[in-house]
Amino acid sequence: MKILTANRLTDGEAVWFAADGTWAETIAGAEIVSDKDGEARLEAIGKAAYDNNEVVDVNLIDVTVVAGAIQPLRLREVIRAAGPTNRLDLGKQARPVDAAA
Amino acid sequence: MYRYDEFDHDFVKARVAEFSDQVERRLAGEITEDQFRPLRLMNGVYLQLHAYMLRIAVPYGTLNSKQLRMLGHIARKYDKGYGHFTTRQNIQFNWPALSDIPAILADLASVEMHAIQTSGNCIRNVTADHFAGAAADEVADPRPYAEILRQWSSVHPEFSYLPRKFKIAVTGAERDRAAIQTHDIGLHLKKNDKGELGFAVYIGGGQGRTPMVGKKIRDFLPEEHLLSYTTAILRVYNLYGRRDNKYKARIKILVHETGVDEIARQVEAEWQALKDGELKLPDADVAAIQSYFAPPALAARPEGDEAVKLARLDSKSFGEWLDQNVFTHRNPDYAAVTISLKGIGEAPGDASDSQMEAVADLAEKYGFDEIRVSHEQNLILPHVARADLRAVYDTLVEHELATANSNLISDIIACPGLDYCALANARSISVAQDISRRFASLERQRDIGELKLKISGCINACGHHHVGHIGILGVEKKGAELYQVTLGGSADELTSVGEIIGRGFGPEEITDAIETIVDTYLQVRRDASEKFLDAYRRVGPAPFKEALYASEAKAA
Numbered sequence: 310m311k312i313l314t315a316n317r318l319t320d321g322e323a324v325w326f327a328a329d330g331t332w333a334e335t336i337a338g339a340e341i342v343s344d345k346d347g348e349a350r351l352e353a354i355g356k357a358a359y360d361n362n363e364v365v366d367v368n369l370i371d372v373t374v375v376a377g378a379i380q381p382l383r384l385r386e387v388i389r390a391a392g393p394t395n396r397l398d399l400g401k402q403a404r405p406v407d408a409a410a
Numbered sequence: 411m412y413r414y415d416e417f418d419h420d421f422v423k424a425r426v427a428e429f430s431d432q433v434e435r436r437l438a439g440e441i442t443e444d445q446f447r448p449l450r451l452m453n454g455v456y457l458q459l460h461a462y463m464l465r466i467a468v469p470y471g472t473l474n475s476k477q478l479r480m481l482g483h484i485a486r487k488y489d490k491g492y493g494h495f496t497t498r499q500n501i502q503f504n505w506p507a508l509s510d511i512p513a514i515l516a517d518l519a520s521v522e523m524h525a526i527q528t529s530g531n532c533i534r535n536v537t538a539d540h541f542a543g544a545a546a547d548e549v550a551d552p553r554p555y556a557e558i559l560r561q562w563s564s565v566h567p568e569f570s571y572l573p574r575k576f577k578i579a580v581t582g583a584e585r586d587r588a589a590i591q592t593h594d595i596g597l598h599l600k601k602n603d604k605g606e607l608g609f610a611v612y613i614g615g616g617q618g619r620t621p622m623v624g625k626k627i628r629d630f631l632p633e634e635h636l637l638s639y640t641t642a643i644l645r646v647y648n649l650y651g652r653r654d655n656k657y658k659a660r661i662k663i664l665v666h667e668t669g670v671d672e673i674a675r676q677v678e679a680e681w682q683a684l685k686d687g688e689l690k691l692p693d694a695d696v697a698a699i700q701s702y703f704a705p706p707a708l709a710a711r712p713e714g715d716e717a718v719k720l721a722r723l724d725s726k727s728f729g730e731w732l733d734q735n736v737f738t739h740r741n742p743d744y745a746a747v748t749i750s751l752k753g754i755g756e757a758p759g760d761a762s763d764s765q766m767e768a769v770a771d772l773a774e775k776y777g778f779d780e781i782r783v784s785h786e787q788n789l790i791l792p793h794v795a796r797a798d799l800r801a802v803y804d805t806l807v808e809h810e811l812a813t814a815n816s817n818l819i820s821d822i823i824a825c826p827g828l829d830y831c832a833l834a835n836a837r838s839i840s841v842a843q844d845i846s847r848r849f850a851s852l853e854r855q856r857d858i859g860e861l862k863l864k865i866s867g868c869i870n871a872c873g874h875h876h877v878g879h880i881g882i883l884g885v886e887k888k889g890a891e892l893y894q895v896t897l898g899g900s901a902d903e904l905t906s907v908g909e910i911i912g913r914g915f916g917p918e919e920i921t922d923a924i925e926t927i928v929d930t931y932l933q934v935r936r937d938a939s940e941k942f943l944d945a946y947r948r949v950g951p952a953p954f955k956e957a958l959y960a961s962e963a964k965a966a
Contacts, residue, residue: 316457316461318436318443318508319437319507319508320462320508320509321457321458321461321462321505321507322460323459323460323461359443361439362437362442362443366457366832382889384828384886384889384890385459385828388829388837389460392460393829393839394829394839394840395757395829395839396757396829399460399490399505
């Protein structure tokens, strides 16, 4: 399973391509694909957003779903989705739960 | 300290205007990321995991209170209330919006600071001994020469597109506190028999994936030849350094592959053609730069001895701080103070906006307006009257900056690692925090004595792990963090690269492994006066391997 992630051009905020067609600031609503066609479609969306100067550093990343929540496989992506592990007051993890949902 | 002249002001202002325009064009979509990336890197702007990162130059680690206050202001206004001091004596902000960077650079320019050449394949911020101008063991202040190199290397047309980045460090004392032998060029300022100033010149040192100790190619280069000789080295490197492979592009590889004697011969030949030309430094120019670094007028403060004696009797913790964090000044009434940015369990090198302002206030009130950033990621007040030490200490306590751990095991160098860095493979900060907490007892740390522990979250070695007495390198193995331990490294005048001790440790094992290493040292040392590094050099790795791995060898 894969999802599409990038950093927003204007402020560098980590974002994920969501099922509603927007770039979301949290991983929760990211659109998951699980076949080559889906990956190709997300890649094309990422390339278009990059070319359109919306986002930079666009990547498809591997994820799994645990108890309904998207979980990246690599620690790097877990940290991107949450924030620095030494500063729980910073990054996505510091947001009010409602906003993260 | 150095003050910008009209040229410097105009130059930095013009650069801010140029980059502001580039940012605007990027945000408007007029230039692509591929076009913009090299431009932003030239101005110290990286993209990290969570946001952009801005790396600001602190030339040879010297700041005044106004500048440090501005860094605090930037932390508060544009970032998240803190900054990270780095092993190149610079500062990084981890969360700036690209759209705010022009405003940040304008604020920096107003206090004679910038982010130029903090990235890219150019000559980076020149570093120097953080006790420069203050240390009792110094022959001369190395900073005027670092400043001459800074002026010469800033947007140098010939050396702005080198095969790879290029780092220069200068020290003015026999005891090397600037790690010069781990640099592309290391300069040791010294005097010859006639009392003239000059440099021992080392080239080809470096860390990263191929650690090398610098080789001395000249024992005494007269000071007037600083730029001609440096130019000769850079020309040879620029011509022959490899551009086909990023990992083999540093001068250390050229020196290693060509042989130091042959490189020295080529440098000498190039220098012969240059040495009496326009790069020869006129005495008047050297003197003019030196005048910017004239030591402050230090009034006699003989009451310091008595004041320190009484304060020590009054407070055990002040006495410990005095023993650990106060360094001998060339003037016996004064001292240099290390302000630890390594509170127990804290991220090494991080300082909050209010801490920066508190240190700026202290520098203004008690420290002749001078602050230094050390490559060990601490702040220094280089000139404090001993009579004022107690007042300084009390203020530091209020701001949680009085940890008395300079040169002890919790005075850890650590790169940002995977908590921030896009290049990292493993976390560094969390490992530093765990080790710091494990060894929280100051009594225990002082019993262990001098121990330099350095952690990098990837092979690029920003955390200097190769030259840690104990070095820790984080790698990614099968998707998990793994920490490799090296022992016996050092970055002083007897620089050595640490040796890998054996298989790596998982994140939950690494602190135990470090404790085992420390306990083994305590068992093998002759007595408390034999430091970790000396004991390791005497007994070698065997007892440490035995302690770390013997049980699993038997089990197998």
